[in-house]
Amino acid sequence: MDPVRNPYAPGAGSPPPELAGRADLINNAEVALRRCQLLKPVQSPILVGLRGVGKTVLLVKIKDIAEREGFHTISIEAHEGKSLPELLVPGIRQALLKMSLIENAKEKARRGLRVFQSFVNGAKVVINDVEIGLSISAEPGAADSGDLEDDLPRLFIALGEAARASKKAVIFLIDELQYLSTKEFSALIMAIHQINQQSLPVVLVGAGLPQIIGLAGNSKSYAERLFSFPSIGALHALDARNAIVNPAKAEGVTFERGAVEQILKVTEQYPYFLQQWAHEAWNIAEGATIEAKDVLAAHNNAIAVLDGSFFKVRFDRCTPSEKKYMRALAELGAGSHRSGDIAYELKVKTASVAPTRSNLIKKGMIYSPSHGDTEFTVPLFDQFMKRAMPRKA
Secondary structure, three states, rough: OOOOOOOOOOOOOOOOOOOOOOOOHHHHHHHHHHHHHOOOOOOEEEEEEOOOOOOOHHHHHHHHHHOOOOOOEEEEEEEOOOHHHHHHHHHHHHHHHHHHHOOHHHHHHHHHHHHHHHHHHHHOOOOOOOOOOOOOOOHHHHHHHOOHHHHHHHHHHHHHHHHHOOOOOOEEEEHHHOOOOOHHHHHHHHHHHHHHHOOOOOOEEEEOOOOHHHHHHHOOHHHEEEEOEEEEEOOOOOHHHHHHHHHHHOOOOOHHHHHHHHHHHHHHHHHHHHHHHHHHHHHOOOOOOOEEEEEEHHHHHHHHHHHHOOOOHHHHHOHHHHHHHHHHHHHHHOOOOOOOHHHHHHHOOOOHHHHHHHHHOOOOOEEEOOOOEEEOOOOOHHHHHHOOOOOOO
């Protein structure tokens, strides 16, 4: 069929044509935003799930809702190359400058900018050649100690006070939260805690891999009361079917039941893979009905695209010893496996591969669903590892 009319959107963070199965989560996020606007306490949602389940897509959807409601939106993606202050500074600066143009908020916004300048000085933030300095003096003693756990809450309070004066709320949307250090996450928790205590219109919506729950608990004991951690996983069968069938139906195209069942089986109902297989099946099909044979014919195309992009970009970040560890994990099959069993597969002692396991967790390749267990953060990655590193008979 005509690839130009193909309604499916495989790709990291690409919004699918049918955001199936996530209505309750989106409604809960809207409630949190509206409570924030009314200066009521908010339990900030942090979306937790494996790769490819649509966390980033949901953050984009929530950002759209927030912008429609008039929020100042600050979107960042945490990663290993930048500290939390470096990531936060540009968005906070822009929000405060916008607030400084609002008559009723000028005084609070200008104070916020002074505190901001103090924070920048204390954190020694340098972002390439971008000009961070302002033509406004820093406020001595305000957020300039260099201790992130002390300074970040002060900056957030100054931002929140300016937001309240401007009658516009602020939302932080932070993806890949698991890349924050324990100290950075602790500072973020303390900042949101103090915002809630003072009923200021600032809310955080985050997303991360499953290890973020442990990171939150290790950072501050009250994190579980401050945040909610909705689990984002594979879609239920009906929602997965809707994600496949409805976009095609809108284009006058139907799916045979057998074709749908084949896609559900091979993708395990994960949103990213549903989009990829439906996309490839559409391009293969010749008529206005997509049949099971089209899905089978599209299989190798879908695998080739995933292996060359979605899987490969993660695989290439790993060292030879890390790849060897992941290949041993893959040999044990899908799901979680004991660390000792992986070591046995490698014919080494568990302690000797503990540093490799730790590095892979930091890189977001694996996680520990329970003590001593290990599982891939990317669905179907065990199958990819067997293709990428086939073992000789």
